[in-house]
Amino acid sequence: MKARVHITLKNGVLDPQGKAIHNSLEGLGFDGVEGVRQGKFIELELADGDAEAAKARVAEMCEKLLANTVIENYTVEIET
Amino acid sequence: MKARVHITLKNGVLDPQGKAIHNSLEGLGFDGVEGVRQGKFIELELADGDAEAAKARVAEMCEKLLANTVIENYTVEIET
Amino acid sequence: MSAPSVAVIVFPGSNCDRDIAVTLEAALGHAPQMVWHGDSSLPKVDLIAVPGGFSYGDYLRSGAMAANSPIMREVVAQAGRGVPVLGICNGFQVLTECGLLPGVLMRNASLKFICRDVDLRVERSDTVFTSGYGAGDVIRVPVAHHDGNYFTDPDTLKSLEDNGRVAFRYCAPDGAITDAANPNGSLANIAGILNETGNVLGMMPHPERLADPLLGGTDGAPMFTALAEAIAA
């Protein structure tokens, strides 16, 4: 069983990496880019079991460690 | 228009971050995690236009800047 | 009265633990205790230092994994009892991650690691950490970090400012707070902040690195002599 976690910066939180990427893209001549936000994508390989329970458990991992909920949002998807 | 880019380490490439996260989750008492891989998730806000063309363009951005294709894979989705 | 006792917390990947221990020893006249992250209790101490380095490789987010280690629960508890806690560099990151201090340290605006001497304006001299300086003094100490870009929401920033909780700011040699003097993009040039009760300080610059004339300066030393005096009193 696999969990896919997306961690993204909350609105209004400064994103130095996104900003730098945006600048670099423009420098490379890519126009039409209006904004860039960089987040994390974490894949967890989980022991097989109940998908709902697993989702709750991964959400708990996000709360405790994977995301800094002061500045980040997270979403969890379970792939069975 | 939005592009969602996932950048993940190729198979077999060591992922020190994933490994450390895995250990840390175990330390926190989360068992049943069999593996962790950390990747990047980049969201691009694009000027509206043709989705196919945009996808090709973002793929080019990945090749040139966003991904390190020696060790990383990427996928691009366009959301209209 | 027994000599004041100081703990330096060591995480896997800490690497300024010896540096701060050397500086503390010079100020205290005796060596601090090195406390391993896996320990779940702290001896009775008068000061806790959370050192710089790369705890857990700075993987995931700087300080995040260290903030979850058993010893940090104890550090938080002691901080609550008023024990002074000093977090430098990675230590600052750990203190924000474990909630002792607000905000986060994001990637430097340049995205590059930066190691050099910077000028800091001391904003307050009425804390246990800064009583060796005068308010408005400009001191020169090094920074060495990749994630030192202080960020917080506008409300928190306002409350930090309103309550005088900014301890140090990056400044020009004359004390002016300018963009050019900001090495990492920190909000309001913030280099160090205090908790509400003033007994927890987190700062990105390394005062312990310039406390020996042979290393090129001693502006960092007053912090440690003042701390040593305060906890001895």
Added chain:
Amino acid sequence: MSDRAARPEDLMGLSDDEYDTILEILGRTPNFTELGIFSVMWSEHCSYKSSKFWLKTLPTEGPQVIQGPGENAGVIDIGDGLAAIFKIESHNHPSFIEPYQGAATGVGGIMRDVFTMGARPIANMNALRFGSPDHPKTRHLVDGVIAGIGGYGNCMGVPTVGGEVNFDPAYNGNILVNAMTVGIASTDKIFYSAAAGVGLPVVYVGAKTGRDGIHGATMASAEFDDDSDEKRPTVQVGDPFTEKLLLEACLELMATDAIIAIQDMGAAGLTSSSVEMASKGEVGITLTLDHVPQRETDMTPYEMMLSESQERMLMVLKPGREEMARAIFDKWELDLAVIGETNDSQRLLLMWQDEVVADIPVPPLVDAAPEYERPWTATPPRAVLGPDDVTAPDDLAEALLQLVASPDLCSRRWVWEQYDHMVMGDTVGRPGGDAALVRIHGTNKALAISTDCTPRYVVANPVEGGMQAVAESWRNVTAVGATPLAVTNNLNFGNPERPEIMGQLVGAVKGMGAACEALDAPVVSGNVSLYNETNGEAILPTPVIGCVGIIDDLTKAPGGAFIDEGDAVFVVGETAGWLGCSIYQRDQAGGTAGAPPPVDLDTERGNGEFVRTAIHAGQINACHDVSDGGIAVALAEMAIAGDLGADISHENDLPAHAWAFGEDQARYIVTCADATALTAAAKDAGVHMERIGTVGGVALTLPEAKPISVAGLRDAHSRWLPTYMASRES
């Protein structure tokens, strides 16, 4: 005997003759795993087959030498019961493919070589050569390599205190990344790799083994190509956090008496480490590969033996100490596995799934390794150019401003600000000076470290160039008041099968050897990197020297900055205006030509000893060696560093530009308060020294040139690199 029928299609890089030797050694056809083991052990990288003959000619002994070449790193005695342990190593090819990871793992590898001997690393250095700044790849490579070096060293908490960065089109397709580490250990706590004793546990520690870095050529063979929609990268990814834990765990275990032998797993991983330990201990080793900690599934013996996964070590322990060792490695959250034992058969015996998968006698695997005395032709000598043979600039001041702002001479601050150069609290001489100065913790002594090479001299005259590399690093260490003790070297050359390239290597080694001999700086370790070519275009021959010296009272070390108005400025050494192969000639007068400046080793030594003595006597306020760009550039650097000008008014018969920019060797600029005393001292020592001016003011004024403001110099000097790195072609 020759079993031609069984000869595999793919000899994994071995020659037919080499394969025949293998048949003789085994008395049968090797299996796939065995062939892999021979192939890596007999590769150029592990066997030094092209260079060994010449390396043996280098002087490697001296009263200070505890361990010369042949171990993981060289060891010298630095007094007080302490030893300095150091080596330099290249990671050229991986860094070209993936600059961040290539450079990072290079740094990780060289640190392991040093701490595997029991030393705590105290300083890192790096010598880098990139292609032309105009080449489309250069900026990306510079960016990645610098970040990678910093990324690894910073996380380890070992200061990166110096090095060199140069640009030349000859490196467009083949950059050089040479990393050096210096560590300190007690002389009675040095660890070696000889696995003496039979029936002893062989223990694997550190990171798990994956398929990292297994050679691409062999990967192509059918057996490994099943999941082939994705070409498996051979790039190794560094994990400095794990290495930091490995360092602390190893040092903790080394403080006990548990370890008999220890060897890092670097190139050719488990193969070379186990073979080396067995060979040095004159024993055999039996490994049960099922016990190797593995990161990936279904790894074959071949893959396990050839994997170059980083952050691993192999040890032989005293029997019964395994559990104590395990407790230490558990504390540091690292794997420890007993994977075999030493045997008395002197064979490398590999077991896997209850079968013998390789059985090779160790002595011939090591001793029968090929050694070639490759044909070589000496580089033809070039004509000597006189001071008037190189065009003068229209405006000397302008030429100086351009030189200090040029890619090779401008400030490297952009680089070293990305390195934590202060962690460990002992960096007394920060980057930017002649040699880095790192205090020996808790003492008033310091080690001085410098890396140097001037490839444009080496290509013009390998012997002189080889000598000059040693002389310059020795001079840099001397300029901070330290006594050079020994050197390490990294021989970066093209394809040795080409006689003219082999001639460069031979010449450089001869020159190096002569200089090391004359300057009492034996070679204690080193590395050879050959085949640095793309499309038949070799790099400039680049024998990098890393010199380590010691100063007993670091408070005596002068800086390279003008400090006091009114100080007299002197040049130590004779100035003949040698412009052949100079930077001035290359950048301002149409390209390098002519013979490089000759090195007179007696003069080098005499001048250096005089300078060092004067420094120790407290007679010198500032000292800087004269190298690329000559007197003018050296003065400019001293002015910028001190934010003070100087009035230079030297009368002589040379054309002004030859005097200012000539690169005659064995010279230093020194400043002092008491000119009379220093002059007398030089006279007594029989050293040529000329007064050339006085420190003061806000401008540097050179003979026959308009004054240049120090602010202007600083601006020019600091501008190029950050501007270059921030710009990009679209």
